[in-house]
Amino acid sequence: MNRDFYSKLIFELSQPGRKGYKIPENHLPEVKLPENLKRTSKLELPEVDEPSVVRHYNNMSTNNFGVDSGFYPLGSCTMKYNPKINEEVAAHPAFTSLHPATPDKAVQGALELYYTLQCALSEVGGMAEFTLNPYAGAHGELTGLLVIKAYHNSRGDVKRTKVIVPDSAHGTNPASAAVAGYEIIEVKSRPDGTVDVEDLKPLLDDTVAAVMMTNPNTLGIFEKNIPEIASLVHAAGALLYYDGANLNPMLGMARPGDMGFDVMHINLHKTFSTPHGGGGPGAGPVGVRAGLEQFLPNPRVVKNSDGSFSVISDKKSLGSISAHLGNFAVEARALAYILSLGNQGLKEAGKLATLNANYVKESLKDVYCLPIEGVCKHEFVFDGLADKSTCVTTLNVAKRLLDHGYHAPTIYFPLLFHESLMIEPTETESLQTLDEFIDVMRDIAREAKETPDVVKNAPLNTPISHPDDTEAALHPIVNYTELTEL
Amino acid sequence: MSHRYFPHTDADIDVMLKKCGVTSIDDLYADVPEQLLFRRDYNLPDEMSEKEVRDFFNNLGKKNDDLVCFAGNGFYDHYAPAVIGSLIARSEFLTAYTPYQPEISQGTLQYIFEYQSMMCRLTGMEVSNASMYDGTTATAEAMMMAVAHARKRNHVLISSTVNQAVIDVVKTYAGYHGVEISLIDEVDGVTSRDSMNQLLAKGDVAGVIVATRNRYGIIEDFAGFADDCKAAKALLIMNCVALDLATIKTPGEWGADVAVGDAQSLGIPLSFGGPYLGFFCAKKALMRKIPGRIVGATKDKDGRRVFVLTLQAREQHIRREKATSNICSNQGLMSLYVTIYMSLMGAKGMSDVNRQGCDGAHYLAEKLVATGKCKLTFPNRPFLNEFCITTSVPAQKIVDRALEEGILAGVQIAEDRLLIAVTEMQTVKEMDRLVEIVKSL
Amino acid sequence: MKIYYAPSHEYIKVDGNVGYVGITDYAQKALGNVVYVDMPEVGDEVEAGEDFGAIESVKAASDLIAPASGEVIEVNEALADNPRLVNEDAMNNWIIKIELSDPAELDNLLDEAAYAKVCEAEH
Structure with missing residues (x-):
């Protein structure tokens, strides 16, 4: 890091008459918008040349600390090395130039990429199908809860208005449940930091839609009662949600699907090494066990019997939570990571x-x-x-x-x-x-x-x-x- | 343990196991019930070399068509200066977390402050957050904020002319959160003010959502809308394509309370749908209700001007059970794309880009109509660089035929309707080729 | 004036049919530097047990819960400019003044000694 703070703002480097661009010209006749629809106030943006812009932001970066700068022991954030090959494939022009509304037949490579990652995550999570559409971990939580709501609604089971969350949960869990329109019930931890099954039992009734847990929990402790918790939750007719923020240590060791979780999200920017970018973009794919696939958000990518790929919408779906198929360039990075590690590497990482x-x-x-x-x-x-x-x-x-x-x-x-x-x-x-x-x-x-x-x-x-x-x-x-x- | 991403030697592992008082790493998983342990291999390929990874993606890339892009519908094929790609690859930006430690995060904090400053000026608003996922979710967040702001009113109006993807996402969020959504009628391609006022008259409306560039590419006239909303105590929320605002009347000038939308048009590659950036700007009175994070300026102990995340108490981790937003990130790096784009282009560059698109779109529209195979769907409505045609042959046929010629003709929004966008990226020659294709059908 | 306390750390000082509602000294200490008080408007109805606003410090935000029901007849405008008055003297810098609609509700609140026990238990 540059220990001298370079504090000028780009606005303070501006000089009238400078410019930093040249665009191609078509020299067509000029068309004017009606006066009443035109911007009248002056747009005061900086006027700067290209070298000044480069030096400004380059210097600014030196006042920042990233994983490439040094050790980043930030709990619950999984600040692992971000491989460089990931960046190369994400910047591949055959993907960056693709318009999201391109007909399926012209984007088979992109759809195959999406589908391949979707299947790899299903294998790692022990789930039947993943959507990669959610844009971040919190967005994944919301999506997962909406899957659960769509599932209960589809059964006419509309009295389930509560979501149970442990007191050690990530703050986004209750916030996501609130945004999804649920009431939040907190369950206390035992002195060893794990969920108290005895405390949980009386809370489970036919008004509970889901229990949200992370395993290992936020203390890094494995919830070893999870099989019992899963059967209690299921006996009450509720679903068990896995917050994937702490998935990393379970790679190769145990899968949320096998633990009894019904719905989960994965933070690609944690477990699957995509860079945090100073706060984003991330990606929060959501996986579901067999029987819940139809509730995943639209659009979905499916593989046809002839080996081609299509984008589909399902009427039973919870609806859409994004404009398209999520943060595609982040998805490409995660797939590059999975291929780079391979089966053996993934099993060692955790x-x-x-x-x-x-x-x-x-x-x-x-x-x-x-x-x-x-x-x-x-x-x-x-x-x-x-x-x-x-x-x-x-x-x-x-x-x-x-x-x-x-x-x-x-x-x-x-x-x-x-x-x-x-x-x-x-x-x-x-x-x-x-x-x-x-x-x-x-x-x-x-x-x-x-x-x-x-x-x-x-x-x-x-x-x-x-x-x-x-x-x-x-x-x-x-x-x-x-x-x-x- | 031999993967290139893992530094551990066998000797290292021995030292560490000893310290932990165990003999194998599996002992550290002794608390995981036996029946949960994953005992087989993943059904995944073996470790690939970098060359193999590169080949894998090159092969996938070859299965995508390289097309001249006349598609828009909210996302546009614009020129992005090489500087952006170079600077965003700086690993201090790329590999940093959220700037929770301001002492070692001034880089991120400062560009977000610049981003907020530029977005305020672009939209004509007083406050901007540090960005959100995309334009659809930013609009849904604005809907949620309007309801929270109004306290007791739980009804939000959205114009039928707003982009369908935005309406869909807003409806998803609203439906599950118990917010009532009503659609304002469309008349001749634009929002009906009468229809809005009929709905407002019920007195239960918290917010009204309209689009400055609508689903047909039309630039709508919102004279009087702000007064109508104010009288009904409803927030006026405008969804915009960010780049347009260098040229068209801004939400601030229309008197809107909130400006939201997608900023993909400001230097962000199309990348098959993301990552993009949702912007969220508002009047100052709403500052403490805005979802997401905000960066503010302050001083440090030596009197230096510095930047910090501020108003954090609003964030969901505190008032979590009553949260009306669960966002706890922003599109950090994407706001750097946008900031660098606006720095290089400036107001002049952005209005030049809009002029090129506008001139091109009008040229192409005229030529297409002259083929006799289509007409403008709303011939009396003004547009910038995107227009809707009603075709006499199925629109699908035009799209398919053009694809064979390496052209993405537009976005089909109905059986006989095609939405076509032109930017500075398509040449006159390419437009003429599209015209020839339509003529030939 | 008689002072009543709620377990959610609001007080109400009662003068005839008028109540002055604020947060307790214990609450202001727990919050730290207050930076913003979100207040209702005059004429709004508040309901006992429901939130009527929020108070924010640098790191925390807390809902303000009405200890009793009634109509807001005044808000403490001084707090808009200087929210730190709450830190300086919480008991005298009330947040809203209400016209009590049901004085019997006051019986559900705590007296000073009972409230002290609540604080003791939380500590």
């Missing part, structure tokens, strides 16, 4: 992710508070420093890590502990990287005791430090016009 997480946990649990002992899967949660006599918080530890060239772990989530510090190393980190990280974490724990002010004032070494969040929220300045009016 195990190595779990090994890395347990190694870091075991190496730090004497100096950080491990509230739940035992093996974890891809991630685990510390409840702050073991030594509670210092006034150093999880936030301080996270910020001090930035000084050492690491991204921070996920902090203050899950909400089960006051000082949650959630670490997910992923399988693409080496033993050397983990050892260096462990050393730094131990140094910070020591600093917390010996020189707590250093930790409390961190970061000291980043391009900017201690932005005033309160002022930003009290008097929001959300565009350049407001900035210039100050």
Whole structure:
């Protein structure tokens, strides 16, 4: 990273008369729109030349930290290496130039790509069919819940108005259920962090549409009662939803479909290595067990008996949740990853992710508070420093890590502990990287005791430090016009 | 363990297992019930080399036709400067997560701030969020926001002339969330103001959705709509094709409360449907109701101007049971495409692109009508770079015949209707070829 | 004026048939720096147990639940410009003033001692 902050905005580089484009000209007679339909206000965009634009954004990128910059132990986000071949195939002109409304016969390659990935995900998830249309994990959750609603509606079973969510769930679970028009019922965790079956039982009745779970859960702990939970849920006539955010450690080891889940989503930007892009685009394909395929969103891609592919719509479908077939270029990347890893590589990825997480946990649990002992899967949660006599918080530890060239772990989530510090190393980190990280974490724990002010004032070494969040929220300045009016 | 993406040697694994107090990695899965363990191979190919992966996609690519594109229907074949591809590949942008740690994310935060600034100016609005999935979902989010804003009113109107994909997605979201949707009638290809006012008169309407460029490519006249909506206390939501707004009257100028739509037209490749970018802009009064994230400017402890995610308390992870949006991401990298596109093109470049498309579309429309095989479906309505023709031969026949000649003639929206778009990318020669094909049928 | 408390951390100070509703000192401390108060309009009806607005700090947002039913007769405009007044003195910077429609509802609320126990239990 460039440690000098380059803060000029593109608007501040503008000079009247500069331009950065040349478009082809057809030299046809000019046609004018009626005056009343024309824009009258001046559109004040920057006027800049091409070299200035390149230098501006290039410099800006150096104030950013990505997986390619260094270790990114962000819990629940699966920040694994993003292979470069993925980018190459996603940028292939034979795909980037395709208009989504092109007739099927002219896009057989694209449809085959979609179908091939759909089948690969079904195999990995243990499901009958996937839709790749949802644009992100949260969008997948919503889609999955709408599949469930369409299923119950199709049976005339309309009294199911509730969705049960564990208290350790990702915040998007209840939000997705609310957007899908459900009432949310929370089920408590036991001291070991897993869902309490006894607490769940009385909640299950004929008003419950679904139970949403992730396995391993957000503490990285495998819900070993899942077969019992699945049969209880099914006995109550409800469906079991799998939040695929934590799928990575289960690769090659166990499949959600075999665990008894009926509907699931997968975050291609987590388990299947597509880049996070600073917040998107991702993709959240949704899979269903046999018998629920017809409720998947329109449009769907099917393979015909002659080996060709078609885009179809089904009347029983929940409807459409996207304009077309989802984030196609993200889907291409995920397929490239699956082909690059192959059967054997996929089976190793999950195990190595779990090994890395347990190694870091075991190496730090004497100096950080491990509230739940035992093996974890891809991630685990510390409840702050073991030594509670210092006034150093999880936030301080996270910020001090930035000084050492690491991204921070996920902090203050899950909400089960006051000082949650959630670490997910992923399988693409080496033993050397983990050892260096462990050393730094131990140094910070020591600093917390010996020189707590250093930790409390961190970061000291980043391009900017201690932005005033309160002022930003009290008097929001959300565009350049407001900035210039100050 | 020998895959090129995994750094682990056998010796490394031994060291790590020892630390964990187990003898094999499988021991770390001892808590998974035996009957759940996946004991076979995946029915997937073996590991491929990079060359084989490349060949695989090249082969798939060959099964797609390389076409001259006259299709639009919301998504357009535009020129994208090479600079965009080069800059978005910067791995500091590409491989970063959401900018939750502002100290090491100023790159992402700053371009989003620039994006928001440009989108406000383009739409004539005061606030923009950091972007959403696409134009259809952004419009559905606007519908949900209107209902949340109105508190007790639960009815949203959408014009029949809005793009069908947008109507479909809005209806899906509304149907399951318990929002009532009514369609405003279409008269001669545009939204009927009378029909809207009849529906507004019920007094239960939270929002009204119309499109500045409608499903026939028509640029609609919304004079008086904002006043009608204001009188009924309903939010006026305009769905737009982003690039159009450099030329046509903006939602801000029409007096709309919310501007939404797709920004694929601003430098994003067609890529068979995505990723694209949904924009969401609004009047300042609605700032704290807008779904998704927003970047704001503030100062750091040394007084530097810096950027942070702000108004985060609105996000669903806090008021989660009452959420009216579950979005917890944006289209980060796609907003960088759009920002770089607008930086390079500027207002002049964007209006040049619109002029080229407009001139081309009118040229092509005139030539097509002159063949006698079709007429303009709405001859008295103004359009920019997209128009609808009613054909005397089945539209399907035109599409099929053109495909044989390497041309995507347009988007068929009815048996005898074809929606045709022209951008700066098609030459006069290519337009003339399409005309010849139609003439020959 | 008699003060009643709700377990959701709102108070209502009652003066005859008029109630002043705000959030408690405990609630403002838990929220941290208040940056925005979303208030209803004068003339709106609020219903006991239903939300009438929201209060936001930098990191958290919380619904405001009406401790009693009635018509909003005034909102505290000072909070629009300076929401941090809630942090400075929560008990005196009320959020809305309502005309009570059913004073009997007040009997369902807590007194100071009972409310203190609620806070104690949450801590």
